[in-house]
Amino acid sequence: MNIQSKLIISSILVLVVVWLLRNVYNRRISSGQALFWITLFTGAEILTLFPCLVDWLSIIWGNLIPLSWITFAGIMVLIVYLLHQTVQMNQLHARIVSLARSVAFLEERIRRMEGQHDNDTKSGERIDDDLPDL
Amino acid sequence: MKGLVAVPIYNERDNLAQVIDDLTQCLLRHETLLFIDDGSTDGSRDILEAAGVRFLSHPINLGYEETLRTAMTCVMDNDFSFVVFFDADGQHRTQDLRKIIEEQGKEGCDLIVGNRYRSDDRHRLSLRRLVASLFSRLVTLVSGKQISDVTCGLKLISRDVIPRVIAMPTEDMHAELIVGLARMGARIGEVPIDVLPRGAGNSMYHFSKGLLYPAKTLLCLCCGLLMHRKVPKLTGDTHEYTK
Numbered sequence: 001m002n003i004q005s006k007l008i009i010s011s012i013l014v015l016v017v018v019w020l021l022r023n024v025y026n027r028r029i030s031s032g033q034a035l036f037w038i039t040l041f042t043g044a045e046i047l048t049l050f051p052c053l054v055d056w057l058s059i060i061w062g063n064l065i066p067l068s069w070i071t072f073a074g075i076m077v078l079i080v081y082l083l084h085q086t087v088q089m090n091q092l093h094a095r096i097v098s099l100a101r102s103v104a105f106l107e108e109r110i111r112r113m114e115g116q117h118d119n120d121t122k123s124g125e126r127i128d129d130d131l132p133d134l
Numbered sequence: 135m136k137g138l139v140a141v142p143i144y145n146e147r148d149n150l151a152q153v154i155d156d157l158t159q160c161l162l163r164h165e166t167l168l169f170i171d172d173g174s175t176d177g178s179r180d181i182l183e184a185a186g187v188r189f190l191s192h193p194i195n196l197g198y199e200e201t202l203r204t205a206m207t208c209v210m211d212n213d214f215s216f217v218v219f220f221d222a223d224g225q226h227r228t229q230d231l232r233k234i235i236e237e238q239g240k241e242g243c244d245l246i247v248g249n250r251y252r253s254d255d256r257h258r259l260s261l262r263r264l265v266a267s268l269f270s271r272l273v274t275l276v277s278g279k280q281i282s283d284v285t286c287g288l289k290l291i292s293r294d295v296i297p298r299v300i301a302m303p304t305e306d307m308h309a310e311l312i313v314g315l316a317r318m319g320a321r322i323g324e325v326p327i328d329v330l331p332r333g334a335g336n337s338m339y340h341f342s343k344g345l346l347y348p349a350k351t352l353l354c355l356c357c358g359l360l361m362h363r364k365v366p367k368l369t370g371d372t373h374e375y376t377k
Contacts, residue, residue, distance in 0.1 A: 097196050100192050100194055101196075101203075101207065103192075104193070105190065108191075
């Protein structure tokens with residue numbers, strides 16, 4: 001990789017990191033999510049500026065071709081991240097279900113109280129329909 | 135014994151009025167009727183409002199299983215002894231609902247499921263019957279319980295086992311529910327019922343869901359079996375419920 005290529009890739013990575021930081025500042029991306037990507041891009045930046053590290057890591061891993069090592073490492077990182085996202089998504093789903101259920105119960109309660117209020121206003125006395133509160 | 139009859143609804147506008155009429159006429163004083171609209175988009179909610187029946191309405195579609203869990207949460211938050219699930223597609227008959235409730239009164243089962251399939255019925259050659267039959271055999275093999283129709287929507291669950299059911303990994307609460315409860319030592323019964331043809335609308339088991347359903351149910355069954363050792367057997371005492 002010649003110096004021009006290194007500079008171009010490094011600049012792109014720096015720009016992406018700046019864009020991420022800006023989104024964190026504007027609260028469009030959570031700090032936790034941004035941290036993962038910034039770490040990843042910083043790692044990519046270091047490998048771009050010092051390609052000898054890639055050679056060294058691929059030898060440590062088991063005399064792999066540097067390109068194979070990068071592909072393997074990238075895929076592994078993405079798979080772990082996808083698993084993490086699946087867990088997060090399901091936790092969010094559980095919270096949505098719980099929230100929707102609470103809304104349904106509260107809405108029923110409000111509807112019942114409004115009905116009770118209407119009955120009280122019309123007849124002047126309280127009507128108990130003998131149904132439990134949900 | 136106070137019981138809750140819960141009717142999960144998703145886009146059943148055309149069948150709903152008849153179901154409301156039938157159920158309001160058949161229930162006794164100590165039985166509460168509760169419709170649960172699972173975020174219908176076809177105006178089912180308007181029909182419930184116009185009928186003046188008691189209903190809960192999910193703001194978004196959560197799915198059949200979560201709708202059943204909502205009903206079970208109602209049971210635990212109030213002093214109901216059991217919940218019966220009755221489909222809103224007009225295929226279940228109120229006579230069968232009464233049969234199931236009477237069976238609970240007599241036998242005191244923890245779970246009672248309706249059995250639509252008998253030797254002389256008209257569903258004999260359907261694909262659904264084939265899948266149900268396979269799951270039925272699997273349930274018998276794994277749990278030792280002879281249940282002919284594991285996918286019936288008309289079922290009764292007693293309060294004692296509801297905390298366990300809420301915590302179970304399930305897909306529409308069919309075969310995996312029966313296996314899970316059977317392995318906990320719950321008493322399970324079956325009542326023969328008749329089903330009417332669907333009046334209008336489509337079944338929730340459309341093509342893609344129908345394909346995925348057996349795989350998901352098997353996965354839940356496996357999870358239930360693998361995690362079984364962690365779940366203590368039912369003792370017959372009142373079980374603690376944590377929301």
